[in-house]
Amino acid sequence: MTPLLQLRNLCVSFENDGNRLHAVQDVSFSINQGEKFALVGESGSGKSVTAFSILRLLSAKTSGEINFQGENLLKASERKILGIRGKDIAMIFQEPMSALNPLMKIGDQIREVLALHEGMDEAAARARAISLLEKTGIPEASRRYSSFPHELSGGQRQRAMIAMALACRPQLLIADEPTTALDVTIRAQIMNLLDELQREFGMAILLITHDLNLVRHFADRVGVMQMGQLVEIAETGQLFTNPEHPYTRRLLDSRPGNIVQPLPAEFESSEDLLQANGLRVEFSYASGWFRKKTFTALEDVSLAVKRGETLGIVGESGSGKSTLAMALLALQAVAGGECRFEGISLNTASRAQLRSLRARMQVVFQDPFASLSPRLTIEEIVGEGMALHHPRMPVSERRDLIVRTLEEVGIGPDALTRYPHEFSGGQRQRIAIARAVILKPKLLVLDEPTSALDASVQKQVLLLLSKLQLAHDMSYLLISHDLEVIMAMSHRIAVMKEGRILEIGPAERIVHSPHHEYTRRLLASVQFRDP
Amino acid sequence: MRGRLSPNRQRWLRFKENRLGYFSLLIFSALFLTSLFAEALSNDRPLIVHYQGSYYFPLFHDYPETAFGGDFPTPTDYLDPYIRDRFSKPGNWAIYAPNVYSYDTINYFATLPNPAPPSAENWLGTDDRGRDVLARALYGFRVSVLFGMALTAIGVFLGILAGAVQGYFGGRIDLYFQRLSEIWGSLPELYLLLIFASIFRPSIGLLLLLLSLFGWLSLADYVRAEFLRNRQLDYVRSARALGLPSAMIMWRHILPNSLTPVITFLPFRMSVSITALTSLDFLGLGVPPSTPSLGELLAQGKDNLDAWWIGVTAFTVLFVTLLLLVFIGEGLRDAYDTRRVRN
Numbered sequence: 001m002t003p004l005l006q007l008r009n010l011c012v013s014f015e016n017d018g019n020r021l022h023a024v025q026d027v028s029f030s031i032n033q034g035e036k037f038a039l040v041g042e043s044g045s046g047k048s049v050t051a052f053s054i055l056r057l058l059s060a061k062t063s064g065e066i067n068f069q070g071e072n073l074l075k076a077s078e079r080k081i082l083g084i085r086g087k088d089i090a091m092i093f094q095e096p097m098s099a100l101n102p103l104m105k106i107g108d109q110i111r112e113v114l115a116l117h118e119g120m121d122e123a124a125a126r127a128r129a130i131s132l133l134e135k136t137g138i139p140e141a142s143r144r145y146s147s148f149p150h151e152l153s154g155g156q157r158q159r160a161m162i163a164m165a166l167a168c169r170p171q172l173l174i175a176d177e178p179t180t181a182l183d184v185t186i187r188a189q190i191m192n193l194l195d196e197l198q199r200e201f202g203m204a205i206l207l208i209t210h211d212l213n214l215v216r217h218f219a220d221r222v223g224v225m226q227m228g229q230l231v232e233i234a235e236t237g238q239l240f241t242n243p244e245h246p247y248t249r250r251l252l253d254s255r256p257g258n259i260v261q262p263l264p265a266e267f268e269s270s271e272d273l274l275q276a277n278g279l280r281v282e283f284s285y286a287s288g289w290f291r292k293k294t295f296t297a298l299e300d301v302s303l304a305v306k307r308g309e310t311l312g313i314v315g316e317s318g319s320g321k322s323t324l325a326m327a328l329l330a331l332q333a334v335a336g337g338e339c340r341f342e343g344i345s346l347n348t349a350s351r352a353q354l355r356s357l358r359a360r361m362q363v364v365f366q367d368p369f370a371s372l373s374p375r376l377t378i379e380e381i382v383g384e385g386m387a388l389h390h391p392r393m394p395v396s397e398r399r400d401l402i403v404r405t406l407e408e409v410g411i412g413p414d415a416l417t418r419y420p421h422e423f424s425g426g427q428r429q430r431i432a433i434a435r436a437v438i439l440k441p442k443l444l445v446l447d448e449p450t451s452a453l454d455a456s457v458q459k460q461v462l463l464l465l466s467k468l469q470l471a472h473d474m475s476y477l478l479i480s481h482d483l484e485v486i487m488a489m490s491h492r493i494a495v496m497k498e499g500r501i502l503e504i505g506p507a508e509r510i511v512h513s514p515h516h517e518y519t520r521r522l523l524a525s526v527q528f529r530d531p
Numbered sequence: 532m533r534g535r536l537s538p539n540r541q542r543w544l545r546f547k548e549n550r551l552g553y554f555s556l557l558i559f560s561a562l563f564l565t566s567l568f569a570e571a572l573s574n575d576r577p578l579i580v581h582y583q584g585s586y587y588f589p590l591f592h593d594y595p596e597t598a599f600g601g602d603f604p605t606p607t608d609y610l611d612p613y614i615r616d617r618f619s620k621p622g623n624w625a626i627y628a629p630n631v632y633s634y635d636t637i638n639y640f641a642t643l644p645n646p647a648p649p650s651a652e653n654w655l656g657t658d659d660r661g662r663d664v665l666a667r668a669l670y671g672f673r674v675s676v677l678f679g680m681a682l683t684a685i686g687v688f689l690g691i692l693a694g695a696v697q698g699y700f701g702g703r704i705d706l707y708f709q710r711l712s713e714i715w716g717s718l719p720e721l722y723l724l725l726i727f728a729s730i731f732r733p734s735i736g737l738l739l740l741l742l743s744l745f746g747w748l749s750l751a752d753y754v755r756a757e758f759l760r761n762r763q764l765d766y767v768r769s770a771r772a773l774g775l776p777s778a779m780i781m782w783r784h785i786l787p788n789s790l791t792p793v794i795t796f797l798p799f800r801m802s803v804s805i806t807a808l809t810s811l812d813f814l815g816l817g818v819p820p821s822t823p824s825l826g827e828l829l830a831q832g833k834d835n836l837d838a839w840w841i842g843v844t845a846f847t848v849l850f851v852t853l854l855l856l857v858f859i860g861e862g863l864r865d866a867y868d869t870r871r872v873r874n
Contacts, residue, residue: 354774359774361772362772363768363769363772366765370764370765371764371765373770373783373787375787376783376784385773385774388774419538421538432769435773
């Protein structure tokens with residue numbers, strides 16, 4: 001049987017500023033009819049570029065062959081490609097909001113595809129569009145037909161996009177990170193949907209993802225990409241049990257696992273470092289001309305952090321977990337409740353008092369590209385807090401301390417005079433950690449510290465954090481949407497949803513006997529099964 | 532290796548790569564520097580006079596005619612053939628500027644009626660009052676550029692200040708400030724200028740003040756938007772979490788990252804300022820009559836269409852100045868635009 005799609009020695013390169021960047025080098029693989037093939041790799045590995053060049057959606061230099069049903073797509077005429085796009089090969093994207101036209105009803109967008117490729121008349125196309133929406137599990141499909149993209153939730157938008165992709169019964173569906181922008185509990189649903197539809201339509205799927213967990217449960221065969229090259233292709237089962245390439249092994253080993261250190265006994269009985277009682281945060285926004293509406297982001301949140309422990313806060317986007325971090329750091333005004341740090345109430349503390357407290361409660365943010373001031377050198381960035389809180393420290397002593405702290409997080413002293421843009425994401429996150437740790441804080445708030453990092457870097461940063469915690473007796477407030485990260489690091493876990501804490505308790509208890517239905521669903525999505 | 536350089540250094544290198552912009556900057560700087568020495572280049576007073584064994588510096592001191600053997604204790608007219616004759620006596624000498632007219636020199640010894648066409652005496656001819664066109668264009672260029680720089684500097688200072696306060700604090704401050712600047716911006720600028728020109732004696736200072744009152748508005752909007760965007764970013768939140776006071780966050784963290792619109796607009800703002808001054812002068816509402824000004828020269832060109840050298844000179848100087856500024860501005864804009872794909 002000839003394969004449906006066959007790539008032979010595909011090379012893709014871009015020219016930028018006179019430099020040639022080889023994004024994909026010599027990649028060959030094939031996908032059979034009705035097969036689920038996954039391309040896995042970290043960001044910049046060339047997996048998306050490979051997918052995009054199948055439909056010639058890039059303005060790049062390509063060589064090699066892409067054979068689809070016996071025709072080389074790289075040599076096909078523009079007309080021919082237009083006929084194939086959306087009809088024989090369809091694509092779904094990572095961010096459904098930006099892939100859908102915001103000014104067009106979703107039903108009309110599906111109908112457009114049908115009219116274009118199948119020449120259907122309006123009534124027939126409409127009926128077909130509604131049945132497609134129904135198939136993807138959108139409730140009240142006939143009403144949703146005339147909804148605009150912004151009126152749907154993220155999961156529904158992704159379903160609508162799938163409906164659009166399936167409109168012409170394609171032979172091959174390319175799914176580029178289809179669940180990355182979605183909340184974990186919805187991820188499983190979307191993947192199950194794709195699975196069902198694949199069986200029903202008998203199409204082949206090319207899944208592009210960085211998420212190994214997803215691949216394990218979905219794909220028949222897997223290709224692993226690293227720096228533009230395909231380093232290994234194997235059956236899914238074989239790849240996970242018996243990886244051959246060292247990079248694959250490193251990737252498989254990058255899941256955080258359990259790296260939490262038991263809490264030293266002396267801290268068990270110590271007083272709480274941070275206490276929050278009945279915190280409430282409201283945002284008001286204008287509605288109409290003179291009316292104002294309030295949105296309650298946090299409602300009656302109470303928690304405590306002991307010395308030396310990690311409290312993990314897990315929740316999906318919009319659950320208010322980042323707002324909670326800002327409120328606990330007194331960077332966000334609270335509408336009610338109280339927050340105490342080392343026994344001092346942050347709500348009533350004077351400005352000067354608060355300023356000196358800040359040295360003892362620090363924060364590391366999610367995006368290492370946004371969290372370092374781009375025009376300052378690393379020395380200035382890391383030393384800024386010292387200059388502020390210990391202005392009398394001699395410059396040479398301060399520099400020594402900066403060098404030592406950078407060394408502790410694994411950055412060499414030659415970094416001092418360099419600028420943030422010269423470092424990779426993982427290195428930047430280390431620098432951001434150094435900026436916080438240099439002040440010897442008692443509490444470190446980690447707001448999604450590894451979410452923007454590649455899987456293999458993620459684990460290293462978590463290990464670093466765990467090491468620093470022991471060395472400096474720091475308490476961590478770890479915020480993440482990724483339950484695996486939370487489980488790996490936390491002594492205690494709090495589960496948040498819609499601005500409230502659903503349950504809070506020792507990590508063991510939460511994982512093994514969750515009280516709340518929502519927690520069970522979260523846990524199930526990590527293990528990738530239906531709750 | 533570009534990666535090792537600071538962001539500003541990288542931008543400078545990118546700017547230098549744009550040959551049109553870079554050479555425009557070089558030419559403009561050369562012209563401006565030259566015009567700063569206008570007194571030595573175009574002046575009716577000699578630079579140094581050696582007369583009867585002593586040295587005189589007419590550029591810096593006024594000497595009465597009696598000092599050089601004249602009859603009256605009035606300031607010396609160095610273009611007077613009698614004085615020139617005295618200087619050429621043995622033992623005496625005088626070094627004149629390359630162009631022997633200042634912007635307000637009237638050549639009383641001209642052989643042609645005014646306005647006189649270009650000749651060996653007046654390289655670009657004279658205007659209708661007998662003043663040398665080259666001298667007026669040179670001094671006028673200097674006044675225009677200096678005025679443009681001053682107006683731009685004041686506008687940038689006020690614009691950054693207003694934009695920064697609005698953008699950083701946001702909320703109610705921003706709201707009231709915005710409404711205020713909308714009201715301010717809708718004042719009829721031209722009529723105010725007309726009214727003030729008739730109340731006060733027009734002067735460069737007054738013009739600078741009046742134009743400054745409105746010049747900052749557009750820039751403030753851009754700076755405000757940059758501050759609004761940047762204050763949301765994590766590095767600003769990190770700085771707040773470190774306990775840095777607001778003024779320091781604005782100065783150290785946000786401002787350097789909000790300067791892109793300020794710097795890319797600088798040349799364009801200068802050309803707008805120069806155009807504004809020129810048009811006011813053209814209308815007769817600008818600088819006092821004796822001041823050398825491109826606008827006044829243009830107006831003369833319009834009134835004396837047969838004396839083509841006046842209009843053509845003023846037009847050329849203005850055209851070249853504005854063109855250079857626009858090229859510099861385009862170069863800067865490209866240097867600051869990192870997303871632009873070069874081919």
